[in-house]
Amino acid sequence: MGEHNNPVPVVAIVVAAGSGSRLGAAVPKALVPVAGVPLVTRAIERLAEGGVGEVIVVVPAAEREAFVEVLASAPVPVIWVDGGAERQDSVANGLAALPDLDEADAEGQVVLVHDAARAFVPAEVVARVIEAVRAGADAVVPAVPVSDTVRELTDTGSVVVDRARLRAVQTPQGFRRGLLEDAHAALYETRMTVTDDAAAAEYIGCDVVLVEGSRDAFKVTDPFDLVVAEAIAARGEPA
Ligand SMILES: Nc1ccn([C@@H]2O[C@H](COP(=O)(O)OP(=O)(O)OP(=O)(O)O)[C@@H](O)[C@H]2O)c(=O)n1
Numbered sequence: 297m298g299e300h301n302n303p304v305p306v307v308a309i310v311v312a313a314g315s316g317s318r319l320g321a322a323v324p325k326a327l328v329p330v331a332g333v334p335l336v337t338r339a340i341e342r343l344a345e346g347g348v349g350e351v352i353v354v355v356p357a358a359e360r361e362a363f364v365e366v367l368a369s370a371p372v373p374v375i376w377v378d379g380g381a382e383r384q385d386s387v388a389n390g391l392a393a394l395p396d397l398d399e400a401d402a403e404g405q406v407v408l409v410h411d412a413a414r415a416f417v418p419a420e421v422v423a424r425v426i427e428a429v430r431a432g433a434d435a436v437v438p439a440v441p442v443s444d445t446v447r448e449l450t451d452t453g454s455v456v457v458d459r460a461r462l463r464a465v466q467t468p469q470g471f472r473r474g475l476l477e478d479a480h481a482a483l484y485e486t487r488m489t490v491t492d493d494a495a496a497a498e499y500i501g502c503d504v505v506l507v508e509g510s511r512d513a514f515k516v517t518d519p520f521d522l523v524v525a526e527a528i529a530a531r532g533e534p535a
Pocket residue numbers: 311312313314315316317318319325326354379380381382383384386387410411412413414515516517
C-alpha cells in the first residue's frame with residue numbers, strides 16, 4: 297500500500313446493462329422495482345453495508361438518465377459507465393473506468409464484481425468476500441449447494457451428477473484489482489468468453505476460493521423470481 301491518509305476504498309463494479317429479456321419488463325431489469333425500490337438501488341445498498349466504498353455502475357447507454365435519477369441518493373459515490381454487448385464486455389468497461397491510483401495502491405485494491413440482478417445479497421456475504429481477498433485469496437466466489445438432483449446430458453441420454461460436489465456460483469466476486477485487470481486483458485487478447493469473473497481469473501492461472509453464499513443472493517432472472525423477490529422484501533433481513 298502506498299503512503300496516504302485514507303485507506304483505498306473497496307470498489308464494486310455493478311453490472312446493470314442487461315435488458316432482462318427473460319424477465320420481460322418494460323424497463324431494463326436493474327430498474328425494476330421490488331416493493332417500490334429498484335433492483336440496482338437495493339444491490340448498491342447491500343454492497344455499501346458490506347464494506348464497499350465506491351461503485352462503478354454499468355448501464356445501458358440509452359437509459360443512463362433513468363439510472364442517475366434512481367441512484368441520486370446512493371450511499372456511496374457512483375461512477376457511470378456504458379455497458380457492452382455481453383456481461384463480460386460490461387465488466388471490462390467497468391474496469392476501464394476504475395479511478396487512477398498510484399501503482400502499489402491500484403495493484404492491491406479490492407475490486408468486487410456484482411450483478412445488479414442479485415439485489416438481495418446479504419451484507420454479510422459482501423463482507424465475507426472482501427475479507428477473503430484481504431486475507432490473500434486471488435479470486436473469491438460466494439457459492440451455495442445445489443438442492444436439486446442434477447443430470448448431465450450426454451450424446452446418448454443423460455447421467456446423474458454427484459450433487460455433493462456441485463456449487464452454484466453467485467456474486468459479488470472479489471479480486472485484487474491488478475489481477476482482475478490482467479485476467480480481462482487476457483480474455484480480450486484471445487477472444488475467450490466466460491460467464492463469470494472467477495473463470496476469467498482462472499484463465500490466467502489463479503486459484504478460486506469459495507466462501508459461503510446465500511440463497512437471498514439469487515439472480516432475479518424471470519417473472520417467478522420477482523415473486524420470490526417481493527417475498528424477501530416483505531420478510532426483511534435474513535435471520
Ligand atoms: N450486456 C450485459 C448483459 C448483462 N449484464 C448484467 O449482468 C448481470 C447478469 O445478467 P443476467 O441476469 O443474465 O441479465 P440479462 O442479460 O439482462 O438477462 P436476459 O438474459 O434475460 O436478457 C445483470 O445484472 C445484467 O444487467 C450487463 O451488465 N451487460
